[in-house]
Amino acid sequence: MFENKDQDKTALQQLGEFGLIDHLTKNFSIKQKSTLKGIGDDAAVFDFKNKKVLISTDQLIEGIHFDLSYMPLKHLGYKAAVVNISDICAMNGVATQIMVSLAVSNRFPLEALEEFYAGIELACKIYKVDLVGGDTTSSEKGMYISITAIGTSNEEAIVYRSGAKPNDLLVVSGDLGGAYMGLQVLQREKEVFKVNPDNQPDLTPYSYIVERQLKPEARTDIVKLLKDLKVRPTAMIDISDGLSSEILHLCNKSEVGCHLYEEKIPLDPTVITACEEFNLDSTLVALSGGEDYELLFTIDQKEFPKIKGNPNLTVVGHLTDMDQGAHLISRNNTKIPLTAQGWNSFN
Amino acid sequence: MFENKDQDKTALQQLGEFGLIDHLTKNFSIKQKSTLKGIGDDAAVFDFKNKKVLISTDQLIEGIHFDLSYMPLKHLGYKAAVVNISDICAMNGVATQIMVSLAVSNRFPLEALEEFYAGIELACKIYKVDLVGGDTTSSEKGMYISITAIGTSNEEAIVYRSGAKPNDLLVVSGDLGGAYMGLQVLQREKEVFKVNPDNQPDLTPYSYIVERQLKPEARTDIVKLLKDLKVRPTAMIDISDGLSSEILHLCNKSEVGCHLYEEKIPLDPTVITACEEFNLDSTLVALSGGEDYELLFTIDQKEFPKIKGNPNLTVVGHLTDMDQGAHLISRNNTKIPLTAQGWNSFN
Numbered sequence: 001m002f003e004n005k006d007q008d009k010t011a012l013q014q015l016g017e018f019g020l021i022d023h024l025t026k027n028f029s030i031k032q033k034s035t036l037k038g039i040g041d042d043a044a045v046f047d048f049k050n051k052k053v054l055i056s057t058d059q060l061i062e063g064i065h066f067d068l069s070y071m072p073l074k075h076l077g078y079k080a081a082v083v084n085i086s087d088i089c090a091m092n093g094v095a096t097q098i099m100v101s102l103a104v105s106n107r108f109p110l111e112a113l114e115e116f117y118a119g120i121e122l123a124c125k126i127y128k129v130d131l132v133g134g135d136t137t138s139s140e141k142g143m144y145i146s147i148t149a150i151g152t153s154n155e156e157a158i159v160y161r162s163g164a165k166p167n168d169l170l171v172v173s174g175d176l177g178g179a180y181m182g183l184q185v186l187q188r189e190k191e192v193f194k195v196n197p198d199n200q201p202d203l204t205p206y207s208y209i210v211e212r213q214l215k216p217e218a219r220t221d222i223v224k225l226l227k228d229l230k231v232r233p234t235a236m237i238d239i240s241d242g243l244s245s246e247i248l249h250l251c252n253k254s255e256v257g258c259h260l261y262e263e264k265i266p267l268d269p270t271v272i273t274a275c276e277e278f279n280l281d282s283t284l285v286a287l288s289g290g291e292d293y294e295l296l297f298t299i300d301q302k303e304f305p306k307i308k309g310n311p312n313l314t315v316v317g318h319l320t321d322m323d324q325g326a327h328l329i330s331r332n333n334t335k336i337p338l339t340a341q342g343w344n345s346f347n
Numbered sequence: 348m349f350e351n352k353d354q355d356k357t358a359l360q361q362l363g364e365f366g367l368i369d370h371l372t373k374n375f376s377i378k379q380k381s382t383l384k385g386i387g388d389d390a391a392v393f394d395f396k397n398k399k400v401l402i403s404t405d406q407l408i409e410g411i412h413f414d415l416s417y418m419p420l421k422h423l424g425y426k427a428a429v430v431n432i433s434d435i436c437a438m439n440g441v442a443t444q445i446m447v448s449l450a451v452s453n454r455f456p457l458e459a460l461e462e463f464y465a466g467i468e469l470a471c472k473i474y475k476v477d478l479v480g481g482d483t484t485s486s487e488k489g490m491y492i493s494i495t496a497i498g499t500s501n502e503e504a505i506v507y508r509s510g511a512k513p514n515d516l517l518v519v520s521g522d523l524g525g526a527y528m529g530l531q532v533l534q535r536e537k538e539v540f541k542v543n544p545d546n547q548p549d550l551t552p553y554s555y556i557v558e559r560q561l562k563p564e565a566r567t568d569i570v571k572l573l574k575d576l577k578v579r580p581t582a583m584i585d586i587s588d589g590l591s592s593e594i595l596h597l598c599n600k601s602e603v604g605c606h607l608y609e610e611k612i613p614l615d616p617t618v619i620t621a622c623e624e625f626n627l628d629s630t631l632v633a634l635s636g637g638e639d640y641e642l643l644f645t646i647d648q649k650e651f652p653k654i655k656g657n658p659n660l661t662v663v664g665h666l667t668d669m670d671q672g673a674h675l676i677s678r679n680n681t682k683i684p685l686t687a688q689g690w691n692s693f694n
Contacts, residue, residue, distance in 0.1 A: 018596075036399065040600070041508050042437035042584060043403035043498070048395060052383065055402070056390035057446045057480060057495055063487040064450075090389035099404045101493050103411075133404060135493075140410040144486070146448050146493035148404055151390070161388050238389060249365075253387065
């Protein structure tokens with residue numbers, strides 16, 4: 001996890017702004033037919049033919065969204081790409097290109113940016129997206145990442161947050177709370193490291209949740225699965241801020257209420273064990289811990305047979321009329337109003 | 348120029364991240380037919396029909412690209428939009444949408460962001476672009492702006508940096524060096540203000556160059572003019588870093604050399620006067636001072652009659668074979684190699 005600080009480092013000034021961009025992006029190739037021109041002009045140029053175009057942008061900021069004392073730069077580059085690709089998935093689209101803008105202070109040597117771009121490159125390879133542009137500049141302090149993801153879809157396939165109807169089923173992919181518990185483990189190890197820098201942490205028991213935090217994946221496989229199953233969700237959103245907050249967005253945009261069943265929320269056994277160890281309520285962690293990048297979507301009840309028993313998908317509740325509000329139905333059958341306790345960077 | 352610090356201010360925490368976005372963007376409307384869905388979902392959705400799509404992204408960072416002690420936030424918002432729209436102009440395209448990402452520390456109250464978005468809104472109105480998304484989050488220190496501009500063009504109209512040929516004419520729009528000299532004036536007034544805060548600067552004699560710095564415009568009018576004149580440039584770039592640096596980019600991508608004539612470089616009289624006052628060489632200011640956002644382009648010689656005498660356009664030189672290199676031909680007929688002394692954020 002910890003960098004070797006002894007190797008020779010190259011100051012960014014030695015390359016200059018344009019030399020730096022050329023150096024960092026020289027290994028990237030263009031694979032998408034829709035990319036007519038990638039890096040190297042005033043704008044990238046695309047031919048999306050008759051497809052509809054999806055564009056999303058997101059920031060990751062040092063000290064707010066990540067801590068480089070436990071986030072390796074290659075993982076950070078990978079994660080920055082993935083969280084934006086996830087937004088395209090949430091529209092039921094296919095990501096095709098990304099742009100990466102980066103601002104770093106002079107404490108970052110060239111080798112650090114090479115690591116970051118190695119992560120971007122890996123994500124581009126795995127998710128089959130082209131890096132088509134961006135901007136690299138200096139900051140007074142810290143590292144600022146801004147990514148724009150571009151994708152396409154046929155018009156009839158696009159799923160908005162606003163299409164859900166009362167009685168639709170509420171479905172989540174994968175399991176929840178892992179990324180948040182991984183963060184708890186990493187933060188604890190950071191505190192241990194501060195006291196005893198020679199202590200090498202054994203993260204083996206936590207490998208699943210630590211990986212959920214450091215190397216999340218975008219559920220492009222779920223978008224494909226839904227297409228193969230011929231299920232078109234009525235509404236969809238990705239779970240970046242916690243289940244509770246995302247359900248409220250979806251209910252708000254669709255003008256519906258919902259019943260979310262506590263007992264149905266999918267949790268990995270590692271998450272449950274870690275919650276016990278940290279004395280945290282696993283339901284609260286799933287509701288309010290963010291960064292799982294699973295998909296939350298709604299389907300018409302008549303589609304249920306198509307997804308029934310699929311190990312990747314869990315029905316966690318159903319929608320109601322808006323005037324009934326959004327509620328968690330607890331294990332002891334208490335109705336608790338859902339509140340957006342998801343992550344808010346301004347608090 | 349200086350804000351009234353006494354008015355009541357609203358802390359960003361009071362609204363939270365989503366309340367903040369809703370509040371700041373509630374006045375924006377969608378005017379472009381190609382925008383199917385703007386702000387409010389995981390991604391914006393577009394239908395560009397048979398047009399080719401242009402996307403560009405750029406960052407503006409406090410302490411590196413701007414100084415809030417003399418840059419009013421409304422101007423900053425306007426400029427942030429304009430410099431990105433300028434990139435679309437440089438492809439000979441028409442900007443249609445922008446996305447604005449912002450990270451600010453808690454020293455910024457809501458009213459500051461309202462000012463910034465008022466500038467964005469004005470630019471959207473004047474340049475007929477839709478605000479279609481973005482991201483607003485907190486930073487540990489300072490203000491970080493990242494803008495993505497989206498535009499369209501017919502394939503045959505798109506102009507790259509790479510299409511110039513030997514003997515093509517080198518043309519610039521408007522005049523150069525104003526933005527840089529405006530910055531010199533503002534930085535001088537800042538030093539005066541530090542010594543004597545009661546001194547109210549009289550910027551009237553410098554209004555043209557100060558406006559070039561604080562409120563630049565994207566040359567959408569030149570893109571339209573070229574279309575009306577039926578002139579398709581062979582290559583084009585916008586002048587953000589200084590004439591010298593942009594000529595070298597263009598020569599490099601087009602694999603040509605050039606002769607740039609010092610006596611032809613268009614300078615406003617205010618720039619010449621300010622250069623004398625600051626004891627700066629006006630040619631060097633035009634070559635290396637950035638942020639004018641004029642267009643630099645090349646045309647086939649046979650197109651010359653179409654642009655001859657146009658007050659918006661100046662032929663400043665011509666292209667040569669690559670092996671002849673890129674040179675400035677000085678007023679006393681000396682041949683001086685052009686070097687990229689343009690602005691580099693890492694120096």
